[in-house]
Each structure stands twice: as structure tokens, then as C-alpha cells.
Amino acid sequence: MTSPLSGQVPDGPASKPLAVAMIGYAFMGKAHSAAWRTVGSHFDVPPVARRVVVGRDAERTAEAAARYGWEESATDWRDVINRDDVDIVDICTPGYLHAEIAIEALKAGKHVLVEKPLANTIAESTEMVATAQEARTHGVQSMVGxxxxxxxxxxxxRNLIAEGRLGAIRQLRVAYLQDWLVDSESPMTWRLRKETAGSGALGDIASHALDQVQFLTGEEISEVSGRLRTFVAERPGPDGPEPVTVDDAAWITAELSGGAVATVEVSRVATGVKNGLRIEVFGERGALRFDLENLNELWFMEATGPETEQGFRRILVTEPEHPYLEAWWPQGHIIGWEHTFTHQLRDFLTSIRTGEQPQPSFEAGLQIQRVLAAVEESAAAKSAVVQVGSAAHAHQ
Structure with missing residues (x-):
């Protein structure tokens, strides 16, 4: 395999822009489009050109391209990834399409960003990792979103934990709750079919929660026990009632490689919670609390002073010294959910410039896929504990 980008290190406004093809234009496509539009305005990254967006429906894809500021639209992703005027492929499709598109794009010498979860199965994820590792030897980068x-x-x-401010981490509690499926009459979507989504709340939002457990602690999940539940067994489809073949909610207990224990609860039928990712980290010398619905705030407690002075204090994370904030607004001016995608592209493009492996890598995505598979195995067998990466579910 050869890469058209081998040795190319874009740097500065005179550099030829890296041309982007985005596959998929719905929810994630809209978020990614906004990030591609803004990243160069706020961060020192290689210049990009929003070359083409790809979708199945020609008319709707053309409308999305015009609305989101892409130069053109197309309906055949295979033709697009083999074009000489495309350098980066951004995959925003349902999970069952991730592997085929990513593998072909990497083989064509394109840098690849793919939305989480990496794929729907361990087998697909493993093949993606092998292809990414080979592509990496030719200077082609890949990252999971x-x-x-x-x-x-x-x-x-993460920085506070890495600096030892909390001491040894003992336990984490993570709850990622949403309520967009509370109504049993909510219509059927691809996210509720196993063949397209892989799993329900487990792959959709537990993947985020589990990644945070590993990201914050710097440790890997080594074993899990889990339970899954589908509360609404069928939903209105285009041709009448259709069975729901994925979970609505999941409960997970996980042990980490360093000895800490995490409990994770996720649901898409939690009435009254719109997008609540709530995280608590407890160490021997301190603790942290975070809620995505107040994403500019971090609550921090150090238990090293007198007991009469201990308690959580609110950190408003808007200072230029805080991660990513140097590019945005004066202190106290909050940012929002959409900025996370701009920050993601900053890191991805910077890695392309430097030639360093961007994080999270496809290998990190595979690790999460193994954890998800272990949870499914534990739930199916009503087993207390399943080892992550065990042979029992390696075929999935």
C-alpha cells in the first residue's frame, strides 16, 4: 500500500488544504460539519477544504451539502474515497457501515476519523485495527470519535487524576441517562435494530461512559458483570409494529486493571433526563464530580486539609490555562457541546501534521468493543463476572 500523503506535513496558510469527505449527513454529520467549519478559525491546524459529503439520497445529500457548507455532494462512497482530491474520510454513518468504509479508505491512503463505537462487532473492529496499523506505517492516521x-x-x-491530586482511585460512578425513547409510540429507527446498531443504549451511550472510565483513570477495564433490559418490546415501523432487538438500558459493574471499581448505568428511557452524563470519581485523597448538562463546571474536593474545611468546590472551566480554552472566549464565557467536536478535529489534524498517533486510536476503540461484548455475554448468561477479551466472546 502506498499513501499519497506520506511525508506531507502541512503547516501554515500557504499549505495545500487537506480535503475532507464526510460520509453521512444526519445528526453526527451536522455536528461534524460545524466542527470542520470552525476548527481553522480558532486553532492552529493544517488548513482543510470541505470537499464532499456523501449520502444515499441524492436530493437530501445535496441539500445537506448546501446547508452545511460542503463544496459538493455524492451518493457513492467508494468513488469518493478513491478520488485524488480527497485526503481525509470522516465516517458518520450507522455502526454497521463503519468497518467496510474505514478499511477501504485506509487502503486508499486516506486519513480516517470514524464515529464511536468503532464497529458493531469484535471481528470488524479487529480487522479495522489491523488495517489501521498497516496504514500507520505509511503515514496514514486514524482515530475513533x-x-x-x-x-x-x-x-x-484527567489531568488532576494523573497528577495524583486524588491519590489512588478507588471507585467511580457513571450514569449516562436520556429520555428520548420514553414514549412507547416513538417510531422505529436504525438505532433500535440490532443488525444496524449492534446494540442499544449499551453501544450508543455506555460506550461513552466506559471510555470515560478508562480515559479518566488511565486504566483498562479488565472484567465486568452486566444486565440489559428492553422495556419497550416493539415500536411503530413503516409497515406496522416492529420488534425492538436491542436494549433500552444497561447496568454494569467493572473492575479496572489498577484495582478500582466502576459502576455504570445507562438508559434511553430515563424520564426527565435529556442528556445527563454524570461522573463521580473517588480517590484516597480527593474526589471529582461532573455533569454534562453543566459541562463548563467541575466539582473538586481535596480531603487533605482539616475536616472542618473540607467540601466540594466548583471550578468554572473557562480559563485559558484549561484544556482547549485558549482558543475561545474570555474567562467566564462558557462553551457548549458542539465545541467538543471542534476540539476533536484540532487533535486529529495536529496529529496528521506531526505524524503522531491520534487518540483514541482504533486499538482503544477495539478495547471498548471488547468491554461491550463482555457485558452482553454477562447479561445473556446472567453471569457474575466475564473477563474482558476472553475467548468466550472473541468471535463476536
């Missing part, structure tokens, strides 16, 4: 790593408050929390 866990955008919550780019929330400044969570990046700051």
Missing part, C-alpha cells in the same frame, strides 16, 4: 474526551472539564479532571 469519543468526543467527550474533549470536554475541557473532563480533560482537566
Amino acid at each position: 469519543f468526543n467527550y474526551r474533549r470536554v475541557p472539564a473532563l480533560a482537566h479532571a
